[in-house]
Amino acid sequence: MGFSKGLFLRLARGGVVAAEVYDVVIVGAGPAGLTAAIYCVRSGLKAIIVGKVVGGQAAEASLIENYPGFKSIAGFELTSRMAEQVEELGVSIVGDEVVGVKEEDGLFKVRTSWSGELRCRALILAIGAEPRRLGVKGEEEFRGKGVSYCAVCDGPLFRGKRVAVVGGGNSALDAALYLSSLAEVVYLIHRRRQFRAVKALVDKVDGRSNIVKLLGKSPVEIGGDRLVEWIKVRDVETGVEEKIEVKGVFIEIGRAVNSDFLRGFVDLDEYGQIVVDQLCRTSRRGVFAAGDATTIPYKQVVIAAGEGAKAALSAYEYLSSRG
Amino acid sequence: MGFSKGLFLRLARGGVVAAEVYDVVIVGAGPAGLTAAIYCVRSGLKAIIVGKVVGGQAAEASLIENYPGFKSIAGFELTSRMAEQVEELGVSIVGDEVVGVKEEDGLFKVRTSWSGELRCRALILAIGAEPRRLGVKGEEEFRGKGVSYCAVCDGPLFRGKRVAVVGGGNSALDAALYLSSLAEVVYLIHRRRQFRAVKALVDKVDGRSNIVKLLGKSPVEIGGDRLVEWIKVRDVETGVEEKIEVKGVFIEIGRAVNSDFLRGFVDLDEYGQIVVDQLCRTSRRGVFAAGDATTIPYKQVVIAAGEGAKAALSAYEYLSSRG
Secondary structure (H helix, E strand, O other), rough: OOOOOOHHEEEEEEEEEEEEEEEEEEEOOOOHHHHHHHHHHOOOOOOEEEEEOOOOOHOOOOEEEOOOOOOOOHHHHHHHHHHHHHOOOOOEEEOOOOEEEEEEEOOEEEEOOOEEEHHHHHEEEEOOOEEEOOOOOOOOOOOOOOOEEEEHHHHHHHHHEEEEEOOOHHHHHHHHHHHHHOOOOOEEEEEOOOOOHHHHHHHHOOOOOEEEEOOOOOEEEEEEOOOOEEEEEEOOOOOOEEEEEOOEEEEOEEOOOOOOOHOOOOOOOOOOOEOOOOHHHHOOEEEEOOOOOOOOOOOOOOHHHHHHHHHHHHHHHHHHHHH | OOHHHHHHHHHHHHOOOOOEEEEEEEEEOHHHHHHHHHHHHHHOOOOEEOOOOOOHHHHHOOOOOOOOOOEEEEEHHHHHHHHHHHHHOOOOOOOOOEEEEEEEOOOOEEEEEOOOEEEEEEEEEEEOEEEEEOEEOOOOOOOOOOEOOOHHHHHHHHHHOOOEEOOOHHHHHHHHHHHOOOOOOOEEEEEEOOOOOHHHHHHHHHOOOEEEEOOOOEEEEEEEEOOOEEEEEOOOOOOOEEEEOEEEEOOOOEEEEEOHHEEOEEOOOOOOOOOOOEEEEEEEOOEOOOOOOOOOOOHHHHHHHHHHHHHHHHHHHHHHHHH
């Protein structure tokens, strides 16, 4: 018959080209995945991206001032430009979550939540990382009711109000700076006596009169009526607790990689990060990884982009060598 | 006396702040060096760039269409934007050549042709790579008189004329494509029967009616009166030679790293490339490297930029750990 199995699957799964074999499936649509796509298609590879959020975490960055070529650009704008570039090259970006991967019959099979299974000859994992939870009472209850993991997304809701930022790294100080131009007061709460952030950010924070540093204080509870009204912190040395009245709590204590679906498929480190070599190769032949989800310790947009390009060129070399 | 030794040196050497100790001296002003500078200064490090050409080889690229964030941008424009970004952050770019480096009294000392010696606690080598010479008769004689290593710089001189491009990799096909929109005819000469370039470029070349592919032909001489008038090629199989009338010859056969001054200081590979690990560390503590001059095989602007950021963050970690 003229009907191929591919056509059947296409009909059965409502539009997803499941029977097609891609050269490369790229999991993740942040800077690493988008750049990998640019390099795949320019190398003549048939590629598709599956990702939950176009732009990934970078899309949530207020202002990116260290991406070479732009003195200052909103994360959302930068990643939108990258996504447009990718789509103009003819690469589809499927908005879906990958729930499983396996190698079978010489192909990689990528199972998604809604779009069925995608098959490919090489795989690029650019799954990024997600905000880490603080784990205090009230955090889950008040999520979206004053508790936020994204200053840029939710900051404008707190214009003229008092907010807290929890954390001491670059993302926490970035968030505090962003919020300080919107909120009345920003309490910057950090367990240690010193910030881990780079000096440039610490200096900037010192220069903002409405950022109040609460060092050596550990958050213990977030509370309120229906919306957040306060955060309780405990002095790490004295154990004394105090309630600080705030309408918003921004939690910026690092990121976690959602790589459980990769366990046993490629080597992960103790933090769930994908182990890669210098050319973005994982422990499994034909599988490459790039960006914040990998063991490269520096989580920066330009580094993720560079690694994405490397992963694509390594995938190209791998596929070429197999003929 | 109030006169410091620093001031004395400053006067003696005509403006160069030789006695000052930088946290980081960055050698090279291409995308890797410029990005390293952005990350150094944002990390609170006192840095200076020494380089011969601002923008490096990337500045000579006609159109860069694979740098994420710009669908299409002239290499010169992209690198100018990066250099402006660096200078706005307060980093000086010294236009000079580095002729020697050594480690002495716990410092790195960087000797330049004209600006004396720069001293630093960490060193980033982003020296890039330069066009490789073909080595045929007439090449040196007619350099700048029709022989060129930069299609973008010199292409416009050959508007409506016949030119040759020698090479079979990405840069050769890039050059042929660029020239085909200016020149009457572009002869694309390659020793092998197949191009090494990526498929996207080969397809593009196939689509240009005024690019004539001469495969399996080896250039043997470039000649003319005062300016280039012809290139002689030899058929690799038959040995038959023919003269092709051209006004320009663009040589695009790869790049060489000018790393002789680093021999014995850091490990180099057989091509003179600086051996680096995943975090851009060289074989010598406190010395980092990034970009086209390193053993990372993919020579791309976004990769060089990403590696530059890594080198700077590794330098920051190194300096922080030393206190």
